[in-house]
Amino acid sequence: MHVYTHPACLGHDTGDGHAERPARLVTVIRALEAAHPDLDWQQAPRATRGQLLRVHAEALLETVLETVPTGLLHLDPDTVLSPGSAEAALRAAGAAVAAVDAVLAGRTQRAFCAVRPPGHHATADRAMGFCLFNNVAVAARQAIDRHALERVAIVDFDVHHGNGTQAIFEQEPRVLYASSHQWPLYPESGARSETGCGNIFNMPLPTGSGSTEFRSAWQAMFPALASFKPQLLLISAGFDGHRRDPLAGLLLEAEDYAWITRELVSIANRHSDGRIVSTLEGGYDLTALAESCVAHVDALRG
Secondary structure, three states, X not given: OEEEEOHHHHHOOOOOXXXXXXXXXXXXXXXXXXXXXXXXXXXXXXXXXXXXXXOOOHHHHHHHHHOOOOOOEEOOOOOEEOOOHHHHHHHHHHHHHHHHHXXXXXXXXXXXXXXXXXXXXXXXXXXXXXXXXXXXXXXXXXXXXXXXXXXXXXXXXXXXXXXXXXXXHOOOOOEEEEEEEEOXXXXXXXXXXXXXXXXXXXXXXXXXXXXXXXXXXXXXXXXHHHHHOOOEEEEEEOOOOEOOOOOOOOEEOHHHHHHHHHHHHHHXXXXXXXXXXXXXXXXXXXXXXXXXXXXXXXXXXX
């Protein structure tokens, strides 16, 4: 199994006290190295401008790539540009593209992108919610435009709704987007009534929901996912629904992430030759993040 990362992803400086900090990625890498010494680590390339423009507006590329901050520049109260941010964002999106290429070429069946900044809040024209480019959306477009796939599913179990991913694909029937998320919570989107062109499936969970509610929501969703028969399954793997996480109020455990990953592997084995690309999104308690990532990769490896 391939794992994509790059040292530049540590160079995205968000400032003292910011939840989305370099220590998150250091923790993930160390935990995966300890738990799985035989992982095939790959250096993430940069995403190309053309790959990013399939998803994002030119103006957003100019903001992220051509702004030259001398310190920390806040694009909104939560989203920061620093001198190392452009390179980190290029490598994070590039990891997702490279993982899709590797999986669809048969060089590996599954891949995990251990990268930051995360991506699923970034819309076509706006960086927001800690996110600069929408990594999983760039990956989906690579699968459709470069590899001519007709059915790509994105599963998002981050505690926050992936408003950017939904907005980018809500009129794209070749992409199914399914999300569970705490409701109400930032970014205040993801109602069940938001269905796109019949390709969007939202499962809001009340504050305090735990394993039972989380698993029931996904069990209700799996038939629609299976009937879509995805040729590739992409995962926005956010682990901030863990009970220890400081930014939200769900009560999940690492085993819940192992469970949903095993279920997704089963669906992928039936419909997409087992092909899965997962990319890191949220998760802000370092202990919970390490345990959850290891559980997720355990399950990806089968």
